[in-house]
Amino acid sequence: MRDAPRQTVAWRALRAVLADRVAATGRESLDIVDAGGGTGGFAVPLAKLGHAVTVVDPTLDSLAALERRAAETGVGVKGLQGDAADLGEILKPDSADLVLCHSVLEYVEDPAGALRAVRGILRAGGVVSVLAANPFATAIHRSLAGHFDEARQVLADPSGRWGDRDPTPRRFSRDALSGLLAEAGFTVGEVHGVRIFADLVPGMLAENDQEALIALEQAAATHPVLRDIATQLHAIAYR
Structure with missing residues (x-):
């Protein structure tokens, strides 16, 4: 529960995306790829919601931890070794409804190339969810x-x-992140601020009233000033 104020904004946006894509496709189970998904912090909960989730990650130890985590939760998640830039070689074109690219663009050799690879595996109308560090x-x-x-x-x-x-x-401002997505051929939707206050408030105060802190984070997520000082920016973009 201690991470709830740091994750609620991103999860709220993802749930809205899932609902939209389920309605648009008529399929209750979506095909989701988590690029750089590591040990499954997002992938396993998404699989628990009934979606078919594939994690692509370069680290075998992370994929082994993902397998254990999925087994303990009682869900199936497919793990494949590879980098975000290699998605087009690992997965079929037009095979995903949603791709998560969380805390990846900061570290890959070619962020623009990674986003082009993401676009290549998305179906028409598919969505990419990008979380990136903010300078x-x-x-x-x-x-x-x-x-x-x-x-x-x-x-x-x-x-x-x-x-x-x-x-x-590297880190990305909102303008830089939106520009990178647009250059890769995406239509940028909402950009939220994630961890605006949660990383500034002393831990004891945060734990004393998590519900109020979560409500504050949600209220500030799209604020035109506060959003831009968030620890991370969460962009939703469409193919």
């Missing part, structure tokens, strides 16, 4: 930790990095 939130977090020079570096760096020791290769 403006990083600047705020580094400043709150007293690293003012690093916060300033985030704002100046084209990739939104705070220095050579930054473990995240």
Whole structure:
């Protein structure tokens, strides 16, 4: 439950997408691909809802953990080894209703190429859900930790990095993320802010009233100012 304030906004958007695609296709079970889905934090709950889920991830250890997690939950999830950029070689064209690309574009060698590969496996009208790190939130977090020079570096760096020791290769503003999706041939829909307050509020306060914090996160998710300082941006885009 402690992660609920950090995940509720993304899950709320995903449930709306699922409902829309079920209505549009007339199929209760959708074909979903989780690119870089790791140990199944999203994939297993989606499979539990009755959807056919395939996880593509480069790490065998993560896929083994996914298999154990799915077995413990009593659902079937298919795991395949590979990178997001290789989706077109691993899966058939026009085979997915929804592709999750969560915390992937920050790390792949070619974000634009990865999104083109995602588009290639989506059916007409299919949806991609992208979660990506936001540089403006990083600047705020580094400043709150007293690293003012690093916060300033985030704002100046084209990739939104705070220095050579930054473990995240790149971050995306809302405009940059929307532009990347558009260039890959997607029509960008809603962009939500995820973890706007949840990463700023002290843990004890967050746990004291999670319901109120979740409500605050949901209220701020599309706020024209607050959205842009979220830790992550969640974009929904359509083929």
